[in-house]
Amino acid sequence: MNANLGIDLQKLNIAQKKVAVSTEVERNKILNAVADKLLERKEEIYSANLRDINQSERESAAVPLIKRLLFDEVKLLSAVEGIKQIISLPDPKGRILEARELDEGLILKRESCSIGVIGMIFESRPDALIQIAALCLKSGNCIVLKGGSEAAETNRMLTAVFKEVSNDLSFASIGSDWIYLLETREQVKEMLEFDEYIDLIIPRGSNSFVKYIMSNTTIPVLGHADGICHSYIHSDADIAKTIRVTVDAKCQYPAVCNALETLLVHKSIAGKLLPVLKKELELEGVEIRGDAECRSIINCKSAVETDWGSEYLDLILSIKLVESIDDAILHIHTYGSGHTDSILTESIQTAEYFMNAVDSADVLWNCSTRFSDGYRYGLGAEVGISTLKIHARGPVGLEGLMTYKWKLYGEGHIVSDYTGNGSKKFTHKNLPRE
Amino acid sequence: MNANLGIDLQKLNIAQKKVAVSTEVERNKILNAVADKLLERKEEIYSANLRDINQSERESAAVPLIKRLLFDEVKLLSAVEGIKQIISLPDPKGRILEARELDEGLILKRESCSIGVIGMIFESRPDALIQIAALCLKSGNCIVLKGGSEAAETNRMLTAVFKEVSNDLSFASIGSDWIYLLETREQVKEMLEFDEYIDLIIPRGSNSFVKYIMSNTTIPVLGHADGICHSYIHSDADIAKTIRVTVDAKCQYPAVCNALETLLVHKSIAGKLLPVLKKELELEGVEIRGDAECRSIINCKSAVETDWGSEYLDLILSIKLVESIDDAILHIHTYGSGHTDSILTESIQTAEYFMNAVDSADVLWNCSTRFSDGYRYGLGAEVGISTLKIHARGPVGLEGLMTYKWKLYGEGHIVSDYTGNGSKKFTHKNLPRE
Numbered sequence: 001m002n003a004n005l006g007i008d009l010q011k012l013n014i015a016q017k018k019v020a021v022s023t024e025v026e027r028n029k030i031l032n033a034v035a036d037k038l039l040e041r042k043e044e045i046y047s048a049n050l051r052d053i054n055q056s057e058r059e060s061a062a063v064p065l066i067k068r069l070l071f072d073e074v075k076l077l078s079a080v081e082g083i084k085q086i087i088s089l090p091d092p093k094g095r096i097l098e099a100r101e102l103d104e105g106l107i108l109k110r111e112s113c114s115i116g117v118i119g120m121i122f123e124s125r126p127d128a129l130i131q132i133a134a135l136c137l138k139s140g141n142c143i144v145l146k147g148g149s150e151a152a153e154t155n156r157m158l159t160a161v162f163k164e165v166s167n168d169l170s171f172a173s174i175g176s177d178w179i180y181l182l183e184t185r186e187q188v189k190e191m192l193e194f195d196e197y198i199d200l201i202i203p204r205g206s207n208s209f210v211k212y213i214m215s216n217t218t219i220p221v222l223g224h225a226d227g228i229c230h231s232y233i234h235s236d237a238d239i240a241k242t243i244r245v246t247v248d249a250k251c252q253y254p255a256v257c258n259a260l261e262t263l264l265v266h267k268s269i270a271g272k273l274l275p276v277l278k279k280e281l282e283l284e285g286v287e288i289r290g291d292a293e294c295r296s297i298i299n300c301k302s303a304v305e306t307d308w309g310s311e312y313l314d315l316i317l318s319i320k321l322v323e324s325i326d327d328a329i330l331h332i333h334t335y336g337s338g339h340t341d342s343i344l345t346e347s348i349q350t351a352e353y354f355m356n357a358v359d360s361a362d363v364l365w366n367c368s369t370r371f372s373d374g375y376r377y378g379l380g381a382e383v384g385i386s387t388l389k390i391h392a393r394g395p396v397g398l399e400g401l402m403t404y405k406w407k408l409y410g411e412g413h414i415v416s417d418y419t420g421n422g423s424k425k426f427t428h429k430n431l432p433r434e
Numbered sequence: 435m436n437a438n439l440g441i442d443l444q445k446l447n448i449a450q451k452k453v454a455v456s457t458e459v460e461r462n463k464i465l466n467a468v469a470d471k472l473l474e475r476k477e478e479i480y481s482a483n484l485r486d487i488n489q490s491e492r493e494s495a496a497v498p499l500i501k502r503l504l505f506d507e508v509k510l511l512s513a514v515e516g517i518k519q520i521i522s523l524p525d526p527k528g529r530i531l532e533a534r535e536l537d538e539g540l541i542l543k544r545e546s547c548s549i550g551v552i553g554m555i556f557e558s559r560p561d562a563l564i565q566i567a568a569l570c571l572k573s574g575n576c577i578v579l580k581g582g583s584e585a586a587e588t589n590r591m592l593t594a595v596f597k598e599v600s601n602d603l604s605f606a607s608i609g610s611d612w613i614y615l616l617e618t619r620e621q622v623k624e625m626l627e628f629d630e631y632i633d634l635i636i637p638r639g640s641n642s643f644v645k646y647i648m649s650n651t652t653i654p655v656l657g658h659a660d661g662i663c664h665s666y667i668h669s670d671a672d673i674a675k676t677i678r679v680t681v682d683a684k685c686q687y688p689a690v691c692n693a694l695e696t697l698l699v700h701k702s703i704a705g706k707l708l709p710v711l712k713k714e715l716e717l718e719g720v721e722i723r724g725d726a727e728c729r730s731i732i733n734c735k736s737a738v739e740t741d742w743g744s745e746y747l748d749l750i751l752s753i754k755l756v757e758s759i760d761d762a763i764l765h766i767h768t769y770g771s772g773h774t775d776s777i778l779t780e781s782i783q784t785a786e787y788f789m790n791a792v793d794s795a796d797v798l799w800n801c802s803t804r805f806s807d808g809y810r811y812g813l814g815a816e817v818g819i820s821t822l823k824i825h826a827r828g829p830v831g832l833e834g835l836m837t838y839k840w841k842l843y844g845e846g847h848i849v850s851d852y853t854g855n856g857s858k859k860f861t862h863k864n865l866p867r868e
Binding site for chain 1: 447448450451454455528534536540542547549550633634652654672675678679681682683686687760763764767768785787789790791793794795796797798799800801802804805806810811812823824825826827828829837838839840841842843844845846847848849850852853860862
C-alpha cells in the first residue's frame with residue numbers, strides 16, 4: 001500500500017492483469033451495467049452534485065465553474081448515451097497489426113494491447129470522469145482519476161458506481177481495483193512522480209493547468225498546452241475562399257485551441273486581400289494587430305513581438321506579411337505550438353510542400369482550422385488532442401490508449417539451430433494481418 | 435546559436451524543414467554517395483581510427499573496448515553493405531495510414547512522417563554512427579550524435595563524410611545541417627535538457643549507461659535498461675522441449691539482454707523436470723540458484739531476494755517454484771523489466787492467457803527468449819529494442835523513427851456550415867489506405 005497515494009500497488013498490479021485477460025464481452029457487460037446503475041442511482045448522484053454546488057456557491061465560485069460542475073438529467077442522459085456509443089465501438093484490443101512466419105511453425109504477431117495504467121486529471125466537469133473511465137475500461141486499461149475538488153462528492157459517487165458494478169461477479173471477474181479516485185493535490189503531486197506505475201497522463205482543463213502537468217512529470221502527457229494556429233495565404237490564393245475560411249477559423253468559436261490566431265500573408269496578395277478581409281473581420285468584431293507592412297496597407301493596431309506567441313482565445317487576429325512560403329514556415333516553426341496550421345493556395349504542389357514542411361500535428365489546405373477535432377475527423381471517441389510527437393498526435397481516438405506487444409508462437413524452436421554453418425534459415429514470410 | 439551545445443538552432447530548424455520536404459530519391463542519392471565516399475576516403479578513416487586506438491592503448495584501455503573501437507576494412511565493408519540495405523528499404527515517409535472522406539471534397543489523410551530531431555548517444559563503436567545516421571537520413575530525421583570520447587577522431591571523420599556529401603548540391607539540396615556531432619559530456623548533459631529541440635533519444639551501450647540517460651532526461655528514450663527475462667514452465671509442459679528451449683535461452687549467448695535469467699517452475703512438474711534440467715545446465719557450466727522449494731528437489735546454491743531482480747548476463751540461472759500460472763505472472767510483474775518473457779506449455783489456451791496477462795514487450799510460447807531481436811523478427815533494420823510502453827515496443831525497425839501527421843484537404847470548407855439547423859452533415863466514409 002502506498003500510504004499517501006492511497007493506492008494498493010499489489011492490488012493495482014493484479015487488477016491490471018485481470019483487465020488485460022478480460023474479454024470484450026465482459027468489459028461491455030460492465031459498461032452496460034454502469035449505464036443502468038447511473039440511471040438507477042440518479043437521485044443520489046444529483047443530491048451529491050447539489051452538495052458540491054452549494055459548497056461552491058458558499059465559496060462564491062464563478063458562474064462558469066458552477067455551470068461546468070452541474071450534473072443534471074441532461075448531463076446524465078448524455079453520459080449514458082456516451083457509454084452506449086463506447087460499447088458499440090470495435091474492441092481495440094487484440095488487433096493483429098503485423099504477422100510474419102519466421103520459419104515453419106514459428107509465427108510472429110504484433111498485437112494491439114492496453115497501455116496499462118492511465119492517470120487522468122481533470123477539472124470540475126464530472127461527466128469527463130464517466131467518459132474517460134468508460135474509455136479506459138473499454139480499452140482494458142486501469143485508471144487513476146483526480147477530479148476538481150469542487151466536484152468531490154459527485155466524483156466519489158460516480159466512481160462508486162463503477163466500483164460497485166465491477167465488483168458484481170455476475171458480469172465479469174475483473175473486480176474494482178482497476179479504478180482509483182484521488183482526492184488531494186498532494187496525491188496528484190505524488191502521482192506525477194510515479195513513472196514506474198502510471199504509463200500515460202491525460203490532463204483536461206485550462207492550458208495553464210495542462211502546462212503545469214507537462215512541466216512537472218516525466219510520464220508522457222497526452223494533451224496540448226497551447227494551440228497557436230496559423231493560416232498562410234499564398235500569392236495565388238482565391239480571395240473569396242480565403243476570406244470565408246479565415247472568418248470561420250477566427251470567429252466560429254474563438255475560445256478553443258483550434259481557432260486561428262495568426263494570419264501570414266504573402267506580400268504579393270496583401271494589397272488585394274487585406275482591405276476586404278479587414279471589413280469582413282470587423283463585421284464580426286475582430287481586433288486586428290498587424291506588423292508594419294500590414295499597417296502600410298490597412299489601418300489597424302500594431303502587433304508586437306509577444307503577439308506572435310500569443311494564444312488569444314478571443315476575437316483578436318495578428319497579421320504578418322511574408323516574402324515567401326519558406327518565411328511563413330520559419331515563422332510557424334519559431335512561434336507555433338505544433339497544433340494546427342493551414343495554407344490557402346490554388347496549387348496542390350504548393351499545398352503539399354507546406355503540409356510536408358510544417359511540423360505540426362494537423363496541416364490543412366483550403367479549409368478552416370476549426371475542423372481539427374476528433375468528432376469532425378470521425379474518430380468515434382475522442383480521448384484528447386495531443387501535441388506529443390511520438391505515440392499519438394493531433395485528435396486522438398481510442399487507439400491513443402493502446403500500445404502493442406510482440407507474440408511469438410513456437411514449437412520448441414531454439415536460436416542455436418539458426419547459427420553457424422548448415423544451419424536453418426529464417427523464411428520471414430509476411431502473413432495476412434487478420 | 436546555442437553556445438555550449440555548439441548547435442545553431444535556426445540552422446537545425448531550416449535543415450529539419452529541408453529534410454522533411456526532400457524526396458526518397460534525394461535521400462537515397464546522398465546515402466549512395468556516403469557509401470562511395472567512405473570507400474574513397476578509407477585510408478584517412480583508418481588512420482584517424484589508428485590515432486584513437488593508439489591513444490586508448492596509451493591510456494591502457496581494456497581489450498574489449500579497443501576491439502569495439504577498431505574500424506578496419508571488415509567493419510567498413512559491413513557498414514557500406516548496411517547503407518546499401520537501408521537504401522533498399524521502402525520509403526517510411528508519406529505512407530497513408532488512414533484515409534477518410536469527411537464530406538464531399540473534404541479528405542482526411544493520416545500520413546507517416548519523420549519525428550524531427552533524434553539524439554543518439556553511443557559508446558565506442560564507430561560503425562554505430564554510420565548505421566544510425568543512415569537510418570535517420572533515410573527516415574527524414576535530423577540527428578545530434580555523441581560517440582564515445584575514445585573514438586573522437588574516427589567519429590569526426592565519419593561525420594565529415596556525411597556532411598561533405600550532404601553539402602554537394604548535385605545530389606540534393608538538403609545541406610549539411612541535419613547532422614551534428616557533440617564531443618563533450620557537458621554537451622550531452624545539455625542535450626538531455628533540450629526537450630524542446632530533441633524529440634527522441636536513442637542511447638546505445640551498457641545497461642548502466644542507458645539507465646543513466648533514462649533517469650536524466652524528460653525526452654522519450656528508445657532503449658531498455660534491463661533485460662530480466664523469465665521462462666514459466668507450466669504443469670503440462672513437454673519436458674524434452676522445455677530442456678532444449680531453456681538451455682538455448684540461457685546458454686546460447688548469455689551476455690545479452692534477451693538471455694534467460696529466471697526460471698519459474700510449476701510445482702507439479704518440478705520433481706520430474708529439475709533433476710534432468712540441472713544435469714543439462716551443468717554440462718554447459720551454468721550455476722543454479724534456487725529457492726527453498728527448488729532446493730528440496732535438487733542440490734544447488736540458494737537464491738536470495740536480490741537474485742529475482744538481477745540481470746546476470748552470465749551463466750547463472752535463478753529458479754523459483756510457483757503454485758500457479760498467476761503466481762508466475764505476479765512474480766514477473768514484480769521483478770521483471772518488461773522486456774521478454776516466455777511460457778512453456780502444451781495448451782494454446784494457457785499460452786494465450788499468459789501472453790495476454792504478462793505486460794512485456796515480447797511474450798513467447800514454446801521457444802527461446804533469444805528470438806526476441808529485430809533481425810530474427812525480420813524487421814529489415816533494427817533501430818533498437820525498446821521497453822517504452824508508448825510509441826515503439828520491443829525490437830524497433832525504421833518505423834520507430836517515424837510519427838504521423840493529419841493532412842486535411844478542402845475546397846474552402848468551413849465549420850459554420852456543419853452547425854445549427856439544416857446544416858451540412860459529415861459523411862465520414864473510410865477510403866482505401868494507399
